[in-house]
Amino acid sequence: MYRALEESQWLYEHVLNEYQKQVVSETITEIDNKEKKYSLDAFWKVDEEIGGLGGYNLPKHPANNPFPYGIKRSIFRPLQYASSEMDIRDIRYGSRYVVQYAGMHLEATTRFYLIVNQKLRKLRNFNSTLGKVVHQLGQMQLLDKKTIESLYVFIKLFNKSKHEVNQDRARQRLFTVSDALVVYLTVRILGNRILQEIDPGELESTVEL
8 A cells, every 4th residue: 555645545544444455455466467457356346245336236337327317326426437437447547536436426425414314404515515514424423433534534535636636756646546446445335334324215316416
């Protein structure tokens, strides 16, 4: 993980379990050793073990959209785009976009979780940033402290993916394969943890965020 950003290293140490860390390391080696096409089979197996919907069972090509409308589109479409960057395009060139799309998934998930937990379902939360939503979730004590802490660390990476350019001459790109792999699994773990707290019936909503 020596090539990963500081925040990615923190997530690697505090969110991923030992098996997930091992597969991330093996996947990095697999990608480094292949000039062109690499295999993500072991990585998608880890994704599957997390549960819920993810890159392992969503169509890799964005043209094949299983959720053309509704809250599921807002929540899961970004994961489809992230997996496309990893499996169809090339994660070595799309690492920043993997982080961005992963963040969009987590942003929609946390927004909706906040909305369904507020009696009046305040409309202003439909456009709240991830940072503001996490702050509210923390104040309402809807998530445990470790999850909130992990979300705040991820927010730093999400903001970097949207606003910062690489100014480190020692790095070819701001985000590396290591960052993308760790961030994707982190977001899947945290996102699935939150989604399990939402009544499945709520996810049939036609609302889009």
